[in-house]
Amino acid sequence: MTVAYRAKQIVDGISENAIEDGAVIVESASIVSVVSGEDIPSGAEVVEFGDATLMPGxxxxxxxxxxxxxxxxxxxxxxxxxxxxxxxxxxxxxxxxxxxxxxxxxxxxxxxxxxxxxxxxxxxxxxxxxxxxxxxxxxxxxxxxxxxxxxxxxxxxxxxxxxxxxxxxxxxxxxxxxxxxxxxxxxxxxxxxxxxxxxxxxxxxxxxxxxxxxxxxxxxxxxxxxxxxxxxxxxxxxxxxxxxxxxxxxxxxxxxxxxxxxxxxxxxxxxxxxxxxxxxxxxxxxxxxxxxxxxxxxxxxxxxxxxxxxxxxxxxxxxxxxxxxxxxxxxxxxxxxxxxxxxxxxLGLSDEIGTLEPGKRADILAIDGNPLQDIQALHKVRRVLRGGVEVYATGAGE
Ligand SMILES: [Zn+2]
CATH class of the missing domain: 3.20.20.140 (Metal-dependent hydrolases)
Structure with a gap:
Protein backbone atom coordinates (compact mmCIF):
# COMPACT_ATOMS: atom_id res chain seq x y z
CA MET A 1 0.00 0.00 0.00
CA THR A 2 1.16 3.51 -0.82
CA VAL A 3 0.80 6.24 1.82
CA ALA A 4 1.39 9.94 1.19
CA TYR A 5 2.27 11.97 4.29
CA ARG A 6 1.50 15.56 3.39
CA ALA A 7 2.52 18.69 5.28
CA LYS A 8 3.18 22.39 4.86
CA GLN A 9 6.94 21.98 5.17
CA ILE A 10 9.24 19.10 4.43
CA VAL A 11 12.82 19.19 5.63
CA ASP A 12 14.39 16.34 3.70
CA GLY A 13 17.85 16.73 5.19
CA ILE A 14 19.62 17.39 1.88
CA SER A 15 17.90 20.42 0.32
CA GLU A 16 19.02 23.84 1.48
CA ASN A 17 15.46 24.99 2.12
CA ALA A 18 12.26 23.30 3.22
CA ILE A 19 9.96 22.00 0.50
CA GLU A 20 6.68 23.92 0.76
CA ASP A 21 3.47 21.88 0.60
CA GLY A 22 5.01 18.51 -0.06
CA ALA A 23 4.44 14.86 0.60
CA VAL A 24 6.61 11.92 1.52
CA ILE A 25 5.47 8.83 -0.35
CA VAL A 26 5.96 5.64 1.62
CA GLU A 27 5.50 2.02 0.65
CA SER A 28 5.75 -0.49 3.51
CA ALA A 29 8.99 0.32 5.34
CA SER A 30 10.62 2.58 2.75
CA ILE A 31 10.44 6.04 1.26
CA VAL A 32 9.57 5.96 -2.44
CA SER A 33 9.79 9.68 -3.18
CA VAL A 34 9.31 13.20 -1.90
CA VAL A 35 6.94 15.17 -4.12
CA SER A 36 4.99 18.40 -4.19
CA GLY A 37 1.44 18.20 -2.85
CA GLU A 38 0.06 18.33 -6.40
CA ASP A 39 2.01 15.28 -7.50
CA ILE A 40 0.73 12.78 -4.95
CA PRO A 41 0.15 9.58 -6.91
CA SER A 42 -3.50 8.69 -7.40
CA GLY A 43 -4.49 5.73 -5.29
CA ALA A 44 -2.20 6.73 -2.42
CA GLU A 45 -3.78 6.99 1.00
CA VAL A 46 -3.19 10.61 2.04
CA VAL A 47 -2.35 11.40 5.67
CA GLU A 48 -2.70 15.14 6.10
CA PHE A 49 -0.55 16.98 8.66
CA GLY A 50 -1.56 20.54 7.76
CA ASP A 51 0.80 23.14 9.24
CA ALA A 52 3.26 20.55 10.47
CA THR A 53 6.82 19.91 9.35
CA LEU A 54 7.97 16.47 8.25
CA MET A 55 11.61 15.62 8.71
CA PRO A 56 13.88 12.58 9.13
CA GLY A 57 13.70 10.75 12.46
CA LEU A 347 26.99 5.59 12.68
CA GLY A 348 27.67 4.21 9.19
CA LEU A 349 23.95 4.21 8.39
CA SER A 350 23.66 6.93 5.76
CA ASP A 351 22.42 4.42 3.16
CA GLU A 352 19.44 3.69 5.38
CA ILE A 353 18.47 6.69 7.50
CA GLY A 354 19.13 10.37 8.20
CA THR A 355 17.37 11.96 5.20
CA LEU A 356 14.01 11.72 3.46
CA GLU A 357 15.16 10.24 0.15
CA PRO A 358 13.98 7.41 -2.09
CA GLY A 359 15.15 4.05 -0.81
CA LYS A 360 15.71 5.18 2.78
CA ARG A 361 13.80 3.67 5.65
CA ALA A 362 10.62 5.53 6.46
CA ASP A 363 11.83 6.95 9.78
CA ILE A 364 9.79 10.15 9.74
CA LEU A 365 9.03 12.77 12.33
CA ALA A 366 6.04 15.14 12.17
CA ILE A 367 6.27 18.22 14.35
CA ASP A 368 3.88 21.08 14.91
CA GLY A 369 5.18 24.35 13.56
CA ASN A 370 8.35 25.17 11.68
CA PRO A 371 11.71 24.44 13.35
CA LEU A 372 13.51 26.51 10.71
CA GLN A 373 11.77 29.58 12.13
CA ASP A 374 11.76 28.50 15.75
CA ILE A 375 13.94 25.58 16.74
CA GLN A 376 11.84 25.09 19.90
CA ALA A 377 9.15 23.63 17.61
CA LEU A 378 11.27 20.48 17.70
CA HIS A 379 9.81 19.81 21.14
CA LYS A 380 6.29 19.60 19.67
CA VAL A 381 6.34 16.09 18.34
CA ARG A 382 3.07 15.05 16.73
CA ARG A 383 3.85 11.69 15.19
CA VAL A 384 6.82 9.39 14.78
CA LEU A 385 7.19 6.63 12.21
CA ARG A 386 9.92 4.05 12.30
CA GLY A 387 10.26 1.89 9.21
CA GLY A 388 6.85 3.12 8.09
CA VAL A 389 5.15 2.03 11.32
CA GLU A 390 3.63 4.58 13.66
CA VAL A 391 5.50 4.29 16.96
CA TYR A 392 4.27 7.45 18.67
CA ALA A 393 1.41 9.89 18.19
CA THR A 394 -0.11 12.67 20.21
CA GLY A 395 -3.80 13.38 19.85
CA ALA A 396 -3.14 16.98 18.77
CA GLY A 397 -3.85 18.68 15.55
CA GLU A 398 -5.62 16.49 13.04
ZN1 LIG B 1 28.77 9.26 27.74
Whole structure:
Protein backbone atom coordinates (compact mmCIF):
# COMPACT_ATOMS: atom_id res chain seq x y z
CA MET A 1 0.00 0.00 0.00
CA THR A 2 1.16 3.51 -0.82
CA VAL A 3 0.80 6.24 1.82
CA ALA A 4 1.39 9.94 1.19
CA TYR A 5 2.27 11.97 4.29
CA ARG A 6 1.50 15.56 3.39
CA ALA A 7 2.52 18.69 5.28
CA LYS A 8 3.18 22.39 4.86
CA GLN A 9 6.94 21.98 5.17
CA ILE A 10 9.24 19.10 4.43
CA VAL A 11 12.82 19.19 5.63
CA ASP A 12 14.39 16.34 3.70
CA GLY A 13 17.85 16.73 5.19
CA ILE A 14 19.62 17.39 1.88
CA SER A 15 17.90 20.42 0.32
CA GLU A 16 19.02 23.84 1.48
CA ASN A 17 15.46 24.99 2.12
CA ALA A 18 12.26 23.30 3.22
CA ILE A 19 9.96 22.00 0.50
CA GLU A 20 6.68 23.92 0.76
CA ASP A 21 3.47 21.88 0.60
CA GLY A 22 5.01 18.51 -0.06
CA ALA A 23 4.44 14.86 0.60
CA VAL A 24 6.61 11.92 1.52
CA ILE A 25 5.47 8.83 -0.35
CA VAL A 26 5.96 5.64 1.62
CA GLU A 27 5.50 2.02 0.65
CA SER A 28 5.75 -0.49 3.51
CA ALA A 29 8.99 0.32 5.34
CA SER A 30 10.62 2.58 2.75
CA ILE A 31 10.44 6.04 1.26
CA VAL A 32 9.57 5.96 -2.44
CA SER A 33 9.79 9.68 -3.18
CA VAL A 34 9.31 13.20 -1.90
CA VAL A 35 6.94 15.17 -4.12
CA SER A 36 4.99 18.40 -4.19
CA GLY A 37 1.44 18.20 -2.85
CA GLU A 38 0.06 18.33 -6.40
CA ASP A 39 2.01 15.28 -7.50
CA ILE A 40 0.73 12.78 -4.95
CA PRO A 41 0.15 9.58 -6.91
CA SER A 42 -3.50 8.69 -7.40
CA GLY A 43 -4.49 5.73 -5.29
CA ALA A 44 -2.20 6.73 -2.42
CA GLU A 45 -3.78 6.99 1.00
CA VAL A 46 -3.19 10.61 2.04
CA VAL A 47 -2.35 11.40 5.67
CA GLU A 48 -2.70 15.14 6.10
CA PHE A 49 -0.55 16.98 8.66
CA GLY A 50 -1.56 20.54 7.76
CA ASP A 51 0.80 23.14 9.24
CA ALA A 52 3.26 20.55 10.47
CA THR A 53 6.82 19.91 9.35
CA LEU A 54 7.97 16.47 8.25
CA MET A 55 11.61 15.62 8.71
CA PRO A 56 13.88 12.58 9.13
CA GLY A 57 13.70 10.75 12.46
CA UNK A 58 16.40 12.12 14.75
CA UNK A 59 19.62 10.27 15.57
CA UNK A 60 21.24 10.61 19.01
CA UNK A 61 24.87 9.55 18.69
CA UNK A 62 25.63 9.41 22.43
CA UNK A 63 23.32 7.83 25.00
CA UNK A 64 23.55 5.52 28.01
CA UNK A 65 20.31 3.54 28.18
CA UNK A 66 21.16 1.98 31.56
CA UNK A 67 21.31 5.38 33.26
CA UNK A 68 18.27 7.12 34.75
CA UNK A 69 19.36 10.78 34.99
CA UNK A 70 19.51 10.68 38.79
CA UNK A 71 22.24 12.38 40.85
CA UNK A 72 24.48 9.31 40.66
CA UNK A 73 23.07 6.97 38.01
CA UNK A 74 26.00 4.55 38.26
CA UNK A 75 25.23 4.04 41.96
CA UNK A 76 21.61 3.25 41.13
CA UNK A 77 22.68 0.60 38.61
CA UNK A 78 25.18 -0.85 41.10
CA UNK A 79 22.49 -1.16 43.80
CA UNK A 80 19.51 -2.47 41.90
CA UNK A 81 18.88 -5.88 40.34
CA UNK A 82 19.73 -6.34 36.70
CA UNK A 83 16.06 -7.07 35.99
CA UNK A 84 15.14 -3.60 37.20
CA UNK A 85 17.93 -2.02 35.14
CA UNK A 86 16.63 -3.79 32.04
CA UNK A 87 13.10 -2.51 32.64
CA UNK A 88 14.55 0.95 33.06
CA UNK A 89 16.37 0.60 29.73
CA UNK A 90 13.08 -0.30 28.04
CA UNK A 91 11.43 2.80 29.48
CA UNK A 92 14.38 4.96 28.44
CA UNK A 93 14.20 3.58 24.90
CA UNK A 94 10.54 4.60 24.71
CA UNK A 95 11.34 8.16 25.81
CA UNK A 96 13.54 8.56 22.73
CA UNK A 97 10.62 7.71 20.45
CA UNK A 98 8.47 10.30 22.21
CA UNK A 99 11.09 12.92 21.35
CA UNK A 100 11.27 11.91 17.69
CA UNK A 101 14.55 10.05 18.07
CA UNK A 102 14.37 6.90 15.95
CA UNK A 103 18.01 5.78 16.23
CA UNK A 104 20.46 5.95 19.12
CA UNK A 105 24.06 4.89 19.56
CA UNK A 106 24.60 3.57 23.08
CA UNK A 107 28.22 4.24 23.99
CA UNK A 108 28.57 2.30 27.20
CA UNK A 109 26.25 0.00 29.11
CA UNK A 110 27.06 -1.99 32.22
CA UNK A 111 26.91 -5.74 31.50
CA UNK A 112 26.61 -4.86 27.82
CA UNK A 113 22.84 -4.53 28.26
CA UNK A 114 22.54 -2.21 25.25
CA UNK A 115 23.13 -5.23 23.03
CA UNK A 116 20.08 -6.95 24.52
CA UNK A 117 17.97 -3.82 24.24
CA UNK A 118 19.00 -3.48 20.58
CA UNK A 119 17.83 -7.05 19.98
CA UNK A 120 14.60 -6.56 21.92
CA UNK A 121 13.71 -3.56 19.74
CA UNK A 122 14.71 -5.35 16.55
CA UNK A 123 12.59 -8.38 17.44
CA UNK A 124 9.61 -6.20 18.36
CA UNK A 125 9.66 -7.25 22.02
CA UNK A 126 9.72 -3.61 23.16
CA UNK A 127 9.04 -0.35 21.32
CA UNK A 128 12.11 1.81 20.92
CA UNK A 129 14.52 3.50 18.58
CA UNK A 130 16.97 1.39 16.64
CA UNK A 131 19.91 0.92 19.00
CA UNK A 132 23.51 0.77 17.76
CA UNK A 133 25.22 -0.66 20.83
CA UNK A 134 28.86 -0.41 21.85
CA UNK A 135 28.16 -2.99 24.53
CA UNK A 136 30.57 -2.43 27.38
CA UNK A 137 32.82 0.62 27.05
CA UNK A 138 36.54 -0.12 27.36
CA UNK A 139 38.54 1.77 30.02
CA UNK A 140 41.88 1.32 31.68
CA UNK A 141 41.77 -0.11 35.21
CA UNK A 142 39.97 2.49 37.30
CA UNK A 143 39.53 4.61 34.20
CA UNK A 144 36.59 6.81 33.32
CA UNK A 145 33.26 5.04 33.35
CA UNK A 146 34.67 1.59 34.16
CA UNK A 147 31.21 0.93 35.64
CA UNK A 148 29.71 1.38 32.18
CA UNK A 149 31.95 -1.27 30.76
CA UNK A 150 35.09 -3.23 31.37
CA UNK A 151 38.70 -2.59 32.27
CA UNK A 152 41.65 -3.61 30.10
CA UNK A 153 45.35 -2.80 30.36
CA UNK A 154 47.93 -3.28 27.63
CA UNK A 155 47.40 -3.61 23.90
CA UNK A 156 46.70 -7.34 23.92
CA UNK A 157 44.15 -7.10 26.72
CA UNK A 158 42.40 -4.29 24.85
CA UNK A 159 42.48 -6.37 21.66
CA UNK A 160 40.79 -9.22 23.46
CA UNK A 161 38.24 -6.87 25.04
CA UNK A 162 37.28 -5.49 21.62
CA UNK A 163 36.96 -8.99 20.18
CA UNK A 164 34.82 -10.11 23.10
CA UNK A 165 32.50 -7.11 22.84
CA UNK A 166 32.03 -7.72 19.11
CA UNK A 167 31.41 -11.42 19.79
CA UNK A 168 28.73 -10.40 22.28
CA UNK A 169 27.06 -8.19 19.65
CA UNK A 170 28.65 -4.73 19.86
CA UNK A 171 28.00 -2.83 16.64
CA UNK A 172 30.60 -0.16 17.49
CA UNK A 173 33.37 0.25 20.06
CA UNK A 174 33.76 2.88 22.79
CA UNK A 175 37.14 3.75 24.28
CA UNK A 176 37.90 5.96 27.26
CA UNK A 177 40.85 8.14 26.20
CA UNK A 178 40.65 10.50 29.18
CA UNK A 179 39.14 11.03 32.58
CA UNK A 180 35.70 12.55 32.91
CA UNK A 181 33.09 14.03 35.14
CA UNK A 182 31.49 11.07 36.93
CA UNK A 183 34.49 9.56 38.71
CA UNK A 184 35.63 11.32 41.90
CA UNK A 185 39.32 10.46 41.51
CA UNK A 186 39.91 11.60 37.94
CA UNK A 187 40.13 14.82 35.98
CA UNK A 188 38.53 15.26 32.55
CA UNK A 189 41.82 16.35 31.04
CA UNK A 190 43.96 13.40 32.15
CA UNK A 191 44.86 10.98 29.35
CA UNK A 192 43.91 7.36 30.08
CA UNK A 193 44.08 4.56 27.47
CA UNK A 194 47.39 4.85 25.60
CA UNK A 195 47.88 5.33 21.88
CA UNK A 196 49.15 1.78 21.60
CA UNK A 197 46.11 0.36 23.41
CA UNK A 198 43.66 2.38 21.33
CA UNK A 199 45.45 1.64 18.05
CA UNK A 200 44.99 -2.06 18.70
CA UNK A 201 41.31 -1.48 19.43
CA UNK A 202 40.85 0.50 16.23
CA UNK A 203 42.67 -2.17 14.22
CA UNK A 204 40.33 -4.91 15.50
CA UNK A 205 37.17 -2.82 15.15
CA UNK A 206 37.96 -1.56 11.67
CA UNK A 207 38.84 -5.07 10.46
CA UNK A 208 35.30 -6.02 11.43
CA UNK A 209 33.76 -2.89 9.88
CA UNK A 210 32.93 -1.30 13.24
CA UNK A 211 33.49 2.35 14.09
CA UNK A 212 35.31 3.53 17.18
CA UNK A 213 34.22 6.37 19.47
CA UNK A 214 36.67 7.86 21.95
CA UNK A 215 35.70 9.79 25.07
CA UNK A 216 38.33 12.56 25.30
CA UNK A 217 38.43 16.08 26.76
CA UNK A 218 41.97 17.45 26.55
CA UNK A 219 44.22 18.09 23.59
CA UNK A 220 46.60 15.36 24.84
CA UNK A 221 43.82 12.77 25.04
CA UNK A 222 42.20 13.82 21.76
CA UNK A 223 45.59 13.65 20.05
CA UNK A 224 46.17 10.15 21.42
CA UNK A 225 42.81 9.04 20.08
CA UNK A 226 43.53 10.62 16.68
CA UNK A 227 46.95 8.94 16.55
CA UNK A 228 45.12 5.67 17.14
CA UNK A 229 42.73 6.35 14.23
CA UNK A 230 39.35 6.61 15.97
CA UNK A 231 36.23 7.74 14.06
CA UNK A 232 34.79 10.20 16.57
CA UNK A 233 35.78 12.27 19.57
CA UNK A 234 33.06 12.38 22.21
CA UNK A 235 32.87 15.63 24.25
CA UNK A 236 36.21 17.14 23.09
CA UNK A 237 35.55 20.22 25.22
CA UNK A 238 39.15 21.42 25.66
CA UNK A 239 40.14 21.09 22.01
CA UNK A 240 42.37 23.75 20.40
CA UNK A 241 42.44 25.05 16.85
CA UNK A 242 45.34 22.94 15.61
CA UNK A 243 43.71 19.76 16.90
CA UNK A 244 40.35 20.75 15.40
CA UNK A 245 42.09 21.29 12.05
CA UNK A 246 43.61 17.86 12.35
CA UNK A 247 40.17 16.35 13.00
CA UNK A 248 38.82 18.13 9.93
CA UNK A 249 41.70 16.92 7.76
CA UNK A 250 41.29 13.35 8.97
CA UNK A 251 37.49 13.34 8.71
CA UNK A 252 36.97 12.59 12.41
CA UNK A 253 33.64 13.60 13.93
CA UNK A 254 33.09 15.67 17.04
CA UNK A 255 30.09 14.82 19.25
CA UNK A 256 30.08 17.85 21.57
CA UNK A 257 27.28 16.78 24.04
CA UNK A 258 26.69 20.39 25.18
CA UNK A 259 23.26 19.66 26.63
CA UNK A 260 24.56 17.31 29.31
CA UNK A 261 26.67 20.08 30.87
CA UNK A 262 23.77 22.53 30.69
CA UNK A 263 21.49 19.97 32.36
CA UNK A 264 23.99 19.02 35.07
CA UNK A 265 24.81 22.60 35.94
CA UNK A 266 21.15 23.59 36.01
CA UNK A 267 19.75 20.58 37.85
CA UNK A 268 22.79 19.11 39.62
CA UNK A 269 22.42 21.16 42.83
CA UNK A 270 18.70 20.40 43.34
CA UNK A 271 19.26 16.74 42.48
CA UNK A 272 22.02 16.58 45.05
CA UNK A 273 24.72 15.58 42.57
CA UNK A 274 28.07 15.16 44.36
CA UNK A 275 30.33 18.21 44.61
CA UNK A 276 32.97 16.71 42.33
CA UNK A 277 30.37 16.39 39.53
CA UNK A 278 29.24 19.98 39.99
CA UNK A 279 32.78 21.33 40.10
CA UNK A 280 33.88 19.54 36.94
CA UNK A 281 30.65 20.42 35.11
CA UNK A 282 31.34 24.10 35.77
CA UNK A 283 34.80 23.69 34.22
CA UNK A 284 33.42 22.08 31.08
CA UNK A 285 30.15 24.01 30.50
CA UNK A 286 31.53 27.02 28.60
CA UNK A 287 34.39 25.02 27.10
CA UNK A 288 31.93 22.65 25.43
CA UNK A 289 30.25 25.58 23.66
CA UNK A 290 33.61 27.02 22.62
CA UNK A 291 34.58 23.60 21.25
CA UNK A 292 31.38 23.44 19.20
CA UNK A 293 31.92 26.94 17.80
CA UNK A 294 35.55 26.23 16.98
CA UNK A 295 34.68 22.93 15.29
CA UNK A 296 32.07 24.66 13.11
CA UNK A 297 34.41 27.48 12.23
CA UNK A 298 37.21 25.12 11.27
CA UNK A 299 34.92 22.71 9.38
CA UNK A 300 35.07 19.62 11.57
CA UNK A 301 32.27 17.12 10.95
CA UNK A 302 29.79 17.33 13.82
CA UNK A 303 27.14 14.86 15.01
CA UNK A 304 24.58 15.52 17.71
CA UNK A 305 24.65 13.44 20.86
CA UNK A 306 23.31 14.11 24.33
CA UNK A 307 25.02 11.81 26.87
CA UNK A 308 21.50 11.40 28.22
CA UNK A 309 20.99 9.27 31.26
CA UNK A 310 23.63 11.40 33.02
CA UNK A 311 22.56 13.45 36.10
CA UNK A 312 19.62 15.74 35.31
CA UNK A 313 19.58 14.75 31.64
CA UNK A 314 16.76 12.30 30.87
CA UNK A 315 16.42 10.23 27.72
CA UNK A 316 14.76 11.89 24.74
CA UNK A 317 16.59 15.21 25.10
CA UNK A 318 18.17 15.46 21.65
CA UNK A 319 15.95 18.48 20.79
CA UNK A 320 17.76 20.34 23.62
CA UNK A 321 21.16 19.56 22.13
CA UNK A 322 19.97 20.78 18.72
CA UNK A 323 18.55 23.96 20.32
CA UNK A 324 21.90 24.62 22.02
CA UNK A 325 23.64 24.22 18.68
CA UNK A 326 21.41 26.97 17.29
CA UNK A 327 22.04 29.11 20.38
CA UNK A 328 25.78 28.65 19.78
CA UNK A 329 25.54 29.95 16.23
CA UNK A 330 24.42 27.13 13.93
CA UNK A 331 21.63 27.78 11.44
CA UNK A 332 18.52 25.71 12.28
CA UNK A 333 18.83 23.63 9.09
CA UNK A 334 22.47 22.92 9.89
CA UNK A 335 21.69 21.89 13.47
CA UNK A 336 18.86 19.61 12.29
CA UNK A 337 21.33 17.90 9.95
CA UNK A 338 23.79 17.38 12.83
CA UNK A 339 20.96 15.50 14.52
CA UNK A 340 19.96 13.48 11.46
CA UNK A 341 22.09 12.99 8.33
CA UNK A 342 25.40 13.77 10.00
CA UNK A 343 24.82 11.48 12.98
CA UNK A 344 23.58 8.77 10.59
CA UNK A 345 26.83 9.06 8.66
CA UNK A 346 28.90 8.76 11.83
CA LEU A 347 26.99 5.59 12.68
CA GLY A 348 27.67 4.21 9.19
CA LEU A 349 23.95 4.21 8.39
CA SER A 350 23.66 6.93 5.76
CA ASP A 351 22.42 4.42 3.16
CA GLU A 352 19.44 3.69 5.38
CA ILE A 353 18.47 6.69 7.50
CA GLY A 354 19.13 10.37 8.20
CA THR A 355 17.37 11.96 5.20
CA LEU A 356 14.01 11.72 3.46
CA GLU A 357 15.16 10.24 0.15
CA PRO A 358 13.98 7.41 -2.09
CA GLY A 359 15.15 4.05 -0.81
CA LYS A 360 15.71 5.18 2.78
CA ARG A 361 13.80 3.67 5.65
CA ALA A 362 10.62 5.53 6.46
CA ASP A 363 11.83 6.95 9.78
CA ILE A 364 9.79 10.15 9.74
CA LEU A 365 9.03 12.77 12.33
CA ALA A 366 6.04 15.14 12.17
CA ILE A 367 6.27 18.22 14.35
CA ASP A 368 3.88 21.08 14.91
CA GLY A 369 5.18 24.35 13.56
CA ASN A 370 8.35 25.17 11.68
CA PRO A 371 11.71 24.44 13.35
CA LEU A 372 13.51 26.51 10.71
CA GLN A 373 11.77 29.58 12.13
CA ASP A 374 11.76 28.50 15.75
CA ILE A 375 13.94 25.58 16.74
CA GLN A 376 11.84 25.09 19.90
CA ALA A 377 9.15 23.63 17.61
CA LEU A 378 11.27 20.48 17.70
CA HIS A 379 9.81 19.81 21.14
CA LYS A 380 6.29 19.60 19.67
CA VAL A 381 6.34 16.09 18.34
CA ARG A 382 3.07 15.05 16.73
CA ARG A 383 3.85 11.69 15.19
CA VAL A 384 6.82 9.39 14.78
CA LEU A 385 7.19 6.63 12.21
CA ARG A 386 9.92 4.05 12.30
CA GLY A 387 10.26 1.89 9.21
CA GLY A 388 6.85 3.12 8.09
CA VAL A 389 5.15 2.03 11.32
CA GLU A 390 3.63 4.58 13.66
CA VAL A 391 5.50 4.29 16.96
CA TYR A 392 4.27 7.45 18.67
CA ALA A 393 1.41 9.89 18.19
CA THR A 394 -0.11 12.67 20.21
CA GLY A 395 -3.80 13.38 19.85
CA ALA A 396 -3.14 16.98 18.77
CA GLY A 397 -3.85 18.68 15.55
CA GLU A 398 -5.62 16.49 13.04
ZN1 LIG B 1 28.77 9.26 27.74
Missing amino acids: LVDAHVHLVWNASAEPHEVVARESQALTVLRCARNALLHLHAGVTTVRDVGASEGLSVDIARAVEEGIIPGPRVIPAGRAIAMTGGHGWFLGREADGAEAVRRAVREEMKAGAACIKLMASGGIYGHAEEPGSPQLTVEEMRTAVEEAHKAGRKVAAHAYSVAAISNALDAGVDSIEHGSFIDRATAERMRDEGVYLVPTMSVYAAMSEKGPELGAPDYIQRKTAEVLEASRDAFRLAREVGVKIAAGTDCGAPGHPHGTLPEEISLMVAAGAAPMEALCYGASSAAEL
